Amino acid sequence: MASLTSSVLGARALNRATLARQLLLSRAEMPARGAVAHLLGLQAQNVKPPYFQLHARLAGFRPEELGRLMEEREVVRMVTMRSTLHTHTVEDARILRPLVQGARDREVGYFRKGLVGVDLGVLAERARGYVEEEPRTMGEIREELLRVWPGADPQSLSVAARCLLPLVKVTPRGVWGRSGQVRLTTLENWAGGGGGAEEGIEDVVLRYLGAFGPASVKDMQTWAGLTRLREAFERLRPRLVTFRDETGVELFDLPDAPRPDPGTPAPPRFLPEFDNLLLSHADRTRVVPPEFKGRNASGNQSRCVVLVDGFLGGVWRSEGDVLTVELFRETAGAVKEEIAADGEAMLAALGDGPGKVRFGSIPG
Numbered sequence: 001m002a003s004l005t006s007s008v009l010g011a012r013a014l015n016r017a018t019l020a021r022q023l024l025l026s027r028a029e030m031p032a033r034g035a036v037a038h039l040l041g042l043q044a045q046n047v048k049p050p051y052f053q054l055h056a057r058l059a060g061f062r063p064e065e066l067g068r069l070m071e072e073r074e075v076v077r078m079v080t081m082r083s084t085l086h087t088h089t090v091e092d093a094r095i096l097r098p099l100v101q102g103a104r105d106r107e108v109g110y111f112r113k114g115l116v117g118v119d120l121g122v123l124a125e126r127a128r129g130y131v132e133e134e135p136r137t138m139g140e141i142r143e144e145l146l147r148v149w150p151g152a153d154p155q156s157l158s159v160a161a162r163c164l165l166p167l168v169k170v171t172p173r174g175v176w177g178r179s180g181q182v183r184l185t186t187l188e189n190w191a192g193g194g195g196g197a198e199e200g201i202e203d204v205v206l207r208y209l210g211a212f213g214p215a216s217v218k219d220m221q222t223w224a225g226l227t228r229l230r231e232a233f234e235r236l237r238p239r240l241v242t243f244r245d246e247t248g249v250e251l252f253d254l255p256d257a258p259r260p261d262p263g264t265p266a267p268p269r270f271l272p273e274f275d276n277l278l279l280s281h282a283d284r285t286r287v288v289p290p291e292f293k294g295r296n297a298s299g300n301q302s303r304c305v306v307l308v309d310g311f312l313g314g315v316w317r318s319e320g321d322v323l324t325v326e327l328f329r330e331t332a333g334a335v336k337e338e339i340a341a342d343g344e345a346m347l348a349a350l351g352d353g354p355g356k357v358r359f360g361s362i363p364g
Contacts, residue, residue: 009214009243009251012262014286015310020258021211022277023057024269024307030058032065033089036075039211040204041086041096043279044077047174048350049272050087052304055349056269063176063350070175073191076168082225082279083107085169090191095199097166097187103225104163114153115160123149127161128186135170135183135190138162201232206239206254212280214243214253223280245283266310268339270346273302278312288312292328303362306339315362316343321355323347326362 009017019025023035032054036042039057042050051063066087069075073090080086080096083104088096108120123145130136130144138158145157161167166187172180208220217230233240233252243251253259271277278287278296288296292312296305306314306325314327323343327336340357347355 007243008246009259010246010262011285012310013259014214014245014251016260016262016264016266017214017253017258018212018277018286019266019310020260021213024277024310025260025264025266027057027059027061029060032058032061033069033074036066036069036087037089037092039276040207041080041088041092041276043274043276044085044087044174045274046272048176049274051176051350052270052272052346053275055346056271061349067176067178071171076187076191077174078166078168078187079104079162081223083163084274087174090187093166093168093187093191094193095204099201099204100225108160108163111153111156111159114156116152118149118152118157118160120160120164123157123160124164128165131165131167131185132189135185137181137183141184201229202236205229205232205236209240209252209254210257212276213257214251214259215281216245216249216251216283218249218282219251219280222282223276247283249283266307268313268335268342269307270316270343271305271307273304275305278302278305295328308335308339317362318347318351318355321347321352323351323355323357324362325357325359327359 016025022039023030028035035054035058042053044050051066054061054066066075075087075089076093077085077087078093078097080088080093080100126148127141127145130141141161142154142158145161146152146154149157167184168187168190170183170185170190172178173182205220208223209215212219212223217233221227221229240252241255243253245251278284289311296303296312296315303315304317305312306316306327308314308327308331314325316323316325325339325343336359343357344355
């Protein structure tokens with residue numbers, strides 16, 4: 001049985017522990033597939049962010065590696081946690097989609113006014129047969145369903161199909177350097193196998209702690225977009241250690257997980273919009289200083305961010321071969337040189353070639 005500890009972990013201790021799990025204290029010598037699995041997926045609302053996420057975390061990462069995994073159907077883009085697109089290994093897609101299916105079913109309920117008279121079971125089977133004939137666009141799916149239920153709301157039909165079925169976005173969409181229309185089919189049709197989650201919720205809790213811990217029950221619920229996970233944590237309590245944050249919230253962790261000294265150096269890192277590092281805890285102060293809360297977003301659009309000393313320190317955008325960085329506070333020249341060097345390396349690996357970094361303000 002793991003021992004219980006009453007130690008308090010401050011923001012810097014939590015920051016360094018989380019960065020270590022997230023492969024952001026130093027770039028890991030790890031294949032892309034292993035990193036996607038370790039991180040339990042990469043936020044993928046847009047096409048390019050997964051590539052930037054892996055560049056920030058892996059030594060020698062080349063975008064072709066992830067692109068090949070997508071083309072070979074070893075990783076897929078689909079809606080899972082928080083009703084958002086993620087890039088997952090096929091194995092994790094089969095595990096995580098059933099885990100969040102209850103939340104997706106409830107999401108359909110929000111659109112019930114547009115689905116009066118629609119049999120959801122029939123809708124799911126009709127949509128499944130249609131997309132398994134060949135991958136379809138969402139517009140095509142909507143039109144097919146409107147033929148059966150012409151009086152229904154078109155958007156509600158689309159939402160229902162997306163929520164009720166494990167739809168994946170097929171390649172070439174999402175592959176680095178290629179383009180293509182968004183087309184969807186089922187996970188089973190694209191990757192084979194009937195699936196079925198062999199890992200229980202306790203296994204996913206352990207993996208979440210391995211990638212995002214130490215963490216509270218609410219933290220994991222925020223990451224997953226689920227509720228009522230307390231029982232799973234309680235069943236695991238004998239195998240875990242616990243801490244408290246500075247406000248007294250109980251944090252769970254794996255006994256042997258890395259918890260570096262709070263003084264451990266954290267190099268600058270460029271992260272894309274919607275990186276899960278900033279979205280997977282109820283209390284984000286382990287990464288976002290209170291004085292900078294909200295500054296990594298413009299309206300409902302997340303900005304690309306720069307980590308400085310492990311915390312949100314600025315935002316960035318690239319145009320052509322110029323990467324513009326806006327830092328939120330005065331920063332020493334030596335640190336700015338480190339930031340510029342990491343930015344130049346990112347441009348060289350993921351841009352159109354060598355580029356330059358400038359420090360200035362970013363509108364909006």
